[in-house]
Amino acid sequence: MIAILGAGKMGEALLSGVLRAGRRPSDLVATARREERATLLRERYGIEIVSNAQAAAKADTLVLAVKPQDMGALLAEVGPHVPPGRLVISMAAGITTSFIEDRLPEGTPVVRVMSNTPVHVDEAMSVVSAGAHADETHLHMAEELLTPVGKVLRIPESLQDGATALSGSGPAYFYYLVEAMVDAGILLGMPRAAALEMVIQSAVGAAVMLRDSGEHPVLLREGVTSPGGTTIAAIRELERHGVRAAVLEAIEAARNRGRELASG
Ligand SMILES: NC(=O)C1=CN([C@@H]2O[C@H](COP(=O)(O)OP(=O)(O)OC[C@H]3O[C@@H](n4cnc5c(N)ncnc54)[C@H](O)[C@@H]3O)[C@@H](O)[C@H]2O)C=CC1
Ligand SMILES: O=C(O)[C@@H]1CCC=N1
Numbered sequence: 001m002i003a004i005l006g007a008g009k010m011g012e013a014l015l016s017g018v019l020r021a022g023r024r025p026s027d028l029v030a031t032a033r034r035e036e037r038a039t040l041l042r043e044r045y046g047i048e049i050v051s052n053a054q055a056a057a058k059a060d061t062l063v064l065a066v067k068p069q070d071m072g073a074l075l076a077e078v079g080p081h082v083p084p085g086r087l088v089i090s091m092a093a094g095i096t097t098s099f100i101e102d103r104l105p106e107g108t109p110v111v112r113v114m115s116n117t118p119v120h121v122d123e124a125m126s127v128v129s130a131g132a133h134a135d136e137t138h139l140h141m142a143e144e145l146l147t148p149v150g151k152v153l154r155i156p157e158s159l160q161d162g163a164t165a166l167s168g169s170g171p172a173y174f175y176y177l178v179e180a181m182v183d184a185g186i187l188l189g190m191p192r193a194a195a196l197e198m199v200i201q202s203a204v205g206a207a208v209m210l211r212d213s214g215e216h217p218v219l220l221r222e223g224v225t226s227p228g229g230t231t232i233a234a235i236r237e238l239e240r241h242g243v244r245a246a247v248l249e250a251i252e253a254a255r256n257r258g259r260e261l262a263s264g
Contacts, residue, residue: 003059004030005052005074007041010091011065013119014149019045021148031055056081061141064090068261071095075103082108087138089113093164094261097131097157109134111142112160114168124150125167129157165254178203
C-alpha cells in the first residue's frame with residue numbers, strides 16, 4: 001500500500017497518475033490537513049483518507065508531499081509511527097535525505113524525488129536520489145511509481161537542488177515566456193485568443209521537434225533563422241538585453257533558494 005502524506009497539488013497529481021496507471025484505489029491512502037480537502041479526495045478518487053499516524057502505520061511506501069516548511073512538523077508527527085524498513089519517498093524541494101533520516105527510525109530507506117507539474121498529463125520530469133539506507137530495490141520502487149507519469153532520471157543528491165531549479169520549476173519558465181510572447185502579439189494588434197493559440201502551438205511544435213528530432217536546439221534554431229531575415233532581428237534584441245545571462249542567473253537563484261529551504 002502507498003500513502004501520500006499531504007495530498008495537495010503535487011500529491012494529488014501523483015495520486016491520480018498512479019490510479020490512471022492501473023493501481024486500485026484500495027492500494028492507496030492519503031492524508032489532508034483540511035476536512036473539505038479530505039472529502040474532495042475521497043469523492044474524486046474513491047480512496048481512504050486517514051490520519052498521518054494511520055497512514056504511516058499501514059503503508060509500505062510513504063510519499064511525503066507537503067511543503068518544505070511543513071516537513072519538520074510532519075516528520076515529528078509520523079516519526080514514532082513508521083515501522084522499521086518502510087520506504088519513504090520525499091517530493092519536497094530542498095529537504096535532504098539526511099534531514100528526513102534524522103527524524104525517522106534508524107535505517108529507514110529514503111528516496112528524494114523532484115518531479116514537476118506535467119505529472120498531470122503523464123509528461124513529468126522526475127529525478128531520484130537514494131539516501132544513506134536506500135538501495136537499488138528502493139530506487140527501483142520509486143521509479144516504478146513515477147515512470148507511468150513521465151520520465152525518470154537517477155542523479156546524485158548533490159544535484160537535486162539544481163534539478164529542482166531546472167526541471168522542478170522549469171514549466172514555470174516556459175509559461176512565463178508564453179505570457180510574454182502573447183503580450184507581444186497584443187502589442188502587434190492581435191486578438192488575445194489568436195495570439196495565445198499561435199504561441200501555444202508554436203511551443204508544442206518546438207517541444208515535439210526538440211524531443212523527437214534528435215537535433216541539438218542550436219541547429220533547430222538555425223533552421224528557423226534565415227540570413228537577413230526576421231528571426232535574427234529578434235535574436236539580436238534578446239542578446240542585447242542579456243536574456244541568456246538572465247536565464248543562467250535566474251536558475252542559479254532558484255538553486256540557491258532550494259538550498260535555503262531545508263533550514264526553514
Ligand atoms: N508545485 C510544484 O510545481 C512542485 C512542487 N514540488 C514540491 O512538492 C511539495 C508539495 O507542493 P505542492 O503540491 O505545490 O503544495 P500544496 O500546498 O498544494 O500541497 C501540500 C499539502 O500538504 C498539506 N499538509 C501540510 N501539512 C500537512 C500535515 N501535517 N498533514 C497532512 N497534510 C498536510 C497541505 O494542506 C497541502 O494540501 C513541496 O514540497 C514542493 O517543494 C515539487 C515539484 C514541483
Ligand atoms: O517553487 C517551488 O518551491 C516548487 C519546487 C519546484 C517547483 N515548485
